[in-house]
Amino acid sequence: xxxxxxxxxxxxxxxxxxxxxxxxxxxxxxxxxxxxxxxxxxxxxxxxxxxxxxxxxxxxxxxxxxxxxxxxxxxxxxxxxxxxxxxxxxxxxxxxxxxxxxxxxxxxxxxxxxxxxxxxxxxxxxxxxxxxxxxxxxxxxxxxxxxxxxxxxxxxxxxxxxxxxxxxxxxxxxxxxxxxxxxxxxxxxxxxxxxxxxxxxxxxxxxxxxxxxxxxxxxxxxxxxxxxxxxxxxxxxxxxxxxxxxxxxxxxxxxxxxxxxxxxxxxxxxxxxxxxxxxxxxxxxxxxxxxxxxxxxxxxxxxxx
Amino acid sequence: xxxxxxxxxxxxxxxxxxxxxxxxxxxxxxxxxxxxxxxxxxxxxxxxxxxxxxxxxxxxxxxxxxxxxxxxxxxxxxxxxxxxxxxxxxxxxxxxxxxxxxxxxxxxxxxxxxxxxxxxxxxxxxxxxxxxxxxxxxxxxxxxxxxxxxxxxxxxxxxxxxxxxxxxxxxxxxxxxxxxxxxxxxxxxxxxxxxxxxxxxxxxxxxxxxxxxxxxxxxxxxxxxxxxxxxxxxxxxxxxxxxxxxxxxxxxxxxxxxxxxxxxxxxxxxxxxxxxxxxxxxxxxxxxxxxxxxxxxxxxxxxxxxxxxxxx
Numbered sequence: 059x060x061x062x063x064x065x066x067x068x069x070x071x072x073x074x075x076x077x078x079x080x081x082x083x084x085x086x087x088x089x090x091x092x093x094x095x096x097x098x099x100x101x102x103x104x105x106x107x108x109x110x111x112x113x114x115x116x117x118x119x120x121x122x123x124x125x126x127x128x129x130x131x132x133x134x135x136x137x138x139x140x141x142x143x144x145x146x147x148x149x150x151x152x153x154x155x156x157x158x159x160x161x162x163x164x165x166x167x168x169x170x171x172x173x174x175x176x177x178x179x180x181x182x183x184x185x186x187x188x189x190x191x192x193x194x195x196x197x198x199x200x201x202x203x204x205x206x207x208x209x210x211x212x213x214x215x216x217x218x219x220x221x222x223x224x225x226x227x228x229x230x231x232x233x234x235x236x237x238x239x240x241x242x243x244x245x246x247x248x249x250x251x252x253x254x255x256x257x258x259x260x261x262x263x264x265x266x267x268x269x270x271x272x273x274x275x276x277x278x279x280x281x282x283x284x285x286x287x288x289x290x291x292x293x294x295x296x297x298x299x300x301x302x303x304x305x306x307x308x309x310x311x312x313x314x315x316x317x318x319x320x321x322x323x324x325x326x327x328x329x330x331x332x333x334x335x336x337x338x339x340x341x342x343x344x345x346x347x348x349x350x351x352x353x354x355x356x357x358x359x360x361x362x363x
Numbered sequence: 364x365x366x367x368x369x370x371x372x373x374x375x376x377x378x379x380x381x382x383x384x385x386x387x388x389x390x391x392x393x394x395x396x397x398x399x400x401x402x403x404x405x406x407x408x409x410x411x412x413x414x415x416x417x418x419x420x421x422x423x424x425x426x427x428x429x430x431x432x433x434x435x436x437x438x439x440x441x442x443x444x445x446x447x448x449x450x451x452x453x454x455x456x457x458x459x460x461x462x463x464x465x466x467x468x469x470x471x472x473x474x475x476x477x478x479x480x481x482x483x484x485x486x487x488x489x490x491x492x493x494x495x496x497x498x499x500x501x502x503x504x505x506x507x508x509x510x511x512x513x514x515x516x517x518x519x520x521x522x523x524x525x526x527x528x529x530x531x532x533x534x535x536x537x538x539x540x541x542x543x544x545x546x547x548x549x550x551x552x553x554x555x556x557x558x559x560x561x562x563x564x565x566x567x568x569x570x571x572x573x574x575x576x577x578x579x580x581x582x583x584x585x586x587x588x589x590x591x592x593x594x595x596x597x598x599x600x601x602x603x604x605x606x607x608x609x610x611x612x613x614x615x616x617x618x619x620x621x622x623x624x625x626x627x628x629x630x631x632x633x634x635x636x637x638x639x640x641x642x643x644x645x646x647x648x649x650x651x652x653x654x655x656x657x658x659x660x661x662x663x664x665x666x667x668x669x670x671x672x673x674x675x
Contacts, residue, residue, distance in 0.1 A: 089581055101474050105489050108548065112492055115502045131514050182399035191389035192382040197400065204407040206606050206659045214417070214424075214645055215410035238402035244602075245557070248595045252564065268391040282560055290553060293495050313497070338496035342488070345495060349484055 115338070119143070119331040126327055142332035149319055149329060155308045164296065164312040167229055171236035172291040176284060178237050183246035184272050188258060198247065205240045213302060220303060231303035236295060242287045249283035250276065285348045293341045313337055411656075418649035428646065435650035445626050446651070449634040452539060453609060453655075456630065457662075460543050461608035464550030468600060471551065472558035473585065487559055494552035503545050504618050507531040535627030538619045542628060545614050550607065554600030561596035565589060594670065601666045609659050612636060631655050 118126060120138040150157045185191070186198050216235065217226070225231045253276065261271050277284075297313060304310055316337055320330040386393070418435055420428035439446050475486040493499065506514045509530035516528040531537045569588050578584045590597070612632035619628035622637070631651060639648035 093581065097474055101471070101486070104471070105486060108493060108551075109489050111502050111506070111548065112496060112499060114506070115496075115499055118502075118505070127512070131512055131517050133514070178398045178402070181395045185392040185395040189389060189392050191392045192386050194392075197396070200408065201403070202602060203660065204403070204411065205602060206609075206656065206663065212407070212410035212414060214639070214649075215413035216406060218413075219405060219409065234402065235406040238399060238406050240403070240407060241553070243399065244599065245553075248557075248599055249560075251595060268395070272395070286556060286560060289495075289556075297497055317498070334497075334499055334502065338492075338499045341495040341497070342492050345491065346488060349487060 112338070115331065115334050119328075119335040121328070121331075123328050126331070142328040143336075146319065146329045146332045146336070149326075150315070153315070155310075155315075159308055160310065160312040160315045163229070163309055167232050167298070167311065168292055168295040170229075171233045171295045172288055174233070174237045175239060175242050175291050176287055179239070179242040179287065180246050180277065180280075180284075181272065183243050183250055184276055186243075187247045187250035188253070188255065188276070201240045201243055205244060217302065225303075227304055227306055227309065229304075229309065232295070232298055236291065236298075239291065239294070241290055241294075245287055245290070246280070246283055249280050253279055289341075289345055289348055292344055296341055297337075414649040415653055417646050418653045420646045421644075422646040422649075423643050424645060425643075431646070435647050436654075439647070439650055439654070445629060446631075446634055448626050449629045449631045452615075452627075452629060453611065453631045455539065456543060456546065456611050457605075457608035460546045460550060460611075461604050464547055464607070465554065465600060465604040467547070468551050468555035468604070469558050469597075472555055472562055473589065476559070476562045487556075490551045491556060494549045494555075498613075498617065500545050500549060500614055501617055503541070504532065507541055507618075509533055532619050533624055535623075535625050538615075538623060538628040542611070542615050542618060545618065546608075546611060549614075550604065552603065552607065554603040557596045557599050557603075558593070561593050562589070565592045597670055598667065601670060602663060605659055605662050605666065609655060609662070 114133060117134050117138075119142055120140070121135040122137060122139050122141060125132065125135055125137070147157070150160075186194060220226050220231045220235075225234065257275060257279070258271055261275050266274065298311065316333045319326060320333040417428060419430060419432060421431050421434075422428035471486075471490055475483050475490075478486065508514075508516070509528060509532060511517055511520065511528045513528065513531070515531065516525075519525045520528065529537065531541055565588075569592070570584065573584055573588050578587060610632055611630050612635075615623065615628040615630055616633055616636075621633065623629060632655070635648050635651045635655070638644045638651065
């Protein structure tokens with residue numbers, strides 16, 4: 059009897075030891091437990107603070123109208139409803155440009171703009187990062203400098219150019235300038251510089267030309283950068299209200315129409331809160347889905363020089 | 364003198380020839396670059412040059428621009444008191460939120476880097492969401508509302524710290540700190556994302572080599588291994604946070620009103636929007652933009668030389 063007990067105990071201890079070993083192996087050897095504890099406590103606290111305004115925005119969109127003006131103010135709704143959202147759709151339905159048209163405008167601009175930007179910017183980034191040719195450094199410096207210039211004043215010369223091209227009041231006025239956004243190129247180039255040059259040289263020895271190297275080797279290896287670039291581009295285009303270059307109501311974007319409703323004063327407080335949620339949910343959702351892909355590609359693309 | 368000039372010219376000619384030969388060998392590169400370069404010149408380089416040119420003119424959109432030399436700059440610096448308030452506010456915001464936001468971005472990216480994958484992806488989402496949430500920051504106007512219905516006022520009154528509500532967004536005393544808070548909340552943007560992605564790509568064998576060589580704690584590891592590996596991303600993050608810190612306008616305009624009480628929350632860009640899209644004094648607006656641009660470039664140069672010293 060006692061023997062069996064001791065055997066069991068031994069087995070248990072063995073198991074525990076294995077378990078402990080795993081834990082210890084996972085932890086990096088140069089970390090103190092207290093340091094971990096305090097840093098993560100701090101992290102959780104900050105995360106809660108960061109998330110609060112967004113949670114509050116969502117919760118106030120779910121509040122019925124009488125709770126929005128309650129005293130003392132509450133944070134979570136007592137009787138959550140979707141009334142604000144359905145009201146919003148009713149208001150949108152009343153405008154003479156249909157909801158689906160606004161949605162199409164935004165979707166078209168976002169999709170075409172992002173796709174073109176991805177291809178054009180990564181082509182340029184590839185040669186800038188991996189080849190040396192006269193003008194290389196100068197051009198890249200120009201791009202970094204352009205990244206810092208505020209968009210507000212370049213709007214005027216931009217308008218003059220777009221007007222000359224006859225693109226004012228068409229989707230192209232938003233799409234084509236988005237192709238050349240300096241942000242994407244900068245990002246892509248910085249990531250491509252991390253690729254080992256030996257990879258490209260090997261492909262060249264095997265007889266691949268530049269285009270093949272670009273499409274077959276470089277692009278598949280920088281997928282995380284693609285995703286990041288797509289997120290930035292989509293986010294910028296989705297939030298583009300396009301009010302300066304497009305003035306026909308039927309070509310305006312969804313965000314513009316929604317924010318028009320939001321500025322409707324105190325009677326639209328509920329709908330305004332709903333607009334806030336609709337406008338922010340799309341970029342966040344896109345990010346959530348593409349983020350998992352980023353992490354996946356990052357994990358599987360273990361490049362070692 | 365003549366000889367020197369001739370020597371110089373021949374040298375230059377030779378250099379140009381070499382460059383041309385190199386360029387000929389690299390024809391493919393230019394083909395790859397061309398689509399981007401053309402669009403970029405059209406929509407970024409040319410407009411920037413044009414706005415620098417306009418800054419020396421009087422231009423009200425209706426009439427053709429008239430050249431007036433440095434007049435715009437002189438009246439900006441010597442006569443426009445509101446512009447000086449704007450410069451002061453912008454510098455204050457940039458000096459406080461720029462470095463803080465940058466450090467926060469890196470610190471959080473680095474802290475969440477060692478978490479298990481699913482926790483990390485949730486954390487990235489939580490931290491990154493504010494910066495892509497569109498105009499979600501207007502929710503702070505509700506939180507800091509001036510009457511007793513605002514959450515902050517209600518809470519402070521409940522605890523008995525104040526007995527009358529504070530006009531947070533109207534009182535010049537509180538405007539800037541609140542705006543800075545909001546800007547910090549939104550500052551974990553593209554730089555943060557770039558840090559997260561970059562940290563994942565750091566070669567693990569370098570850490571193991573570090574343990575062997577006697578890296579004692581996480582801070583040494585950060586300084587000697589992680590940071591030097593992150594240099595390109597650090598540069599990117601720096602440019603982003605400078606741009607963000609100097610181009611503040613949306614937050615202050617939507618929270619504190621436009622114009623705000625006593626212009627207490629006016630920034631350079633807000634001033635620019637005022638003159639550019641409300642008074643149609645484009646020449647003047649372009650002068651403002653050029654000054655802002657110069658400030659940003661100087662700041663960027665300073666930070667880049669700082670970042671070069673990382674890890675040494």
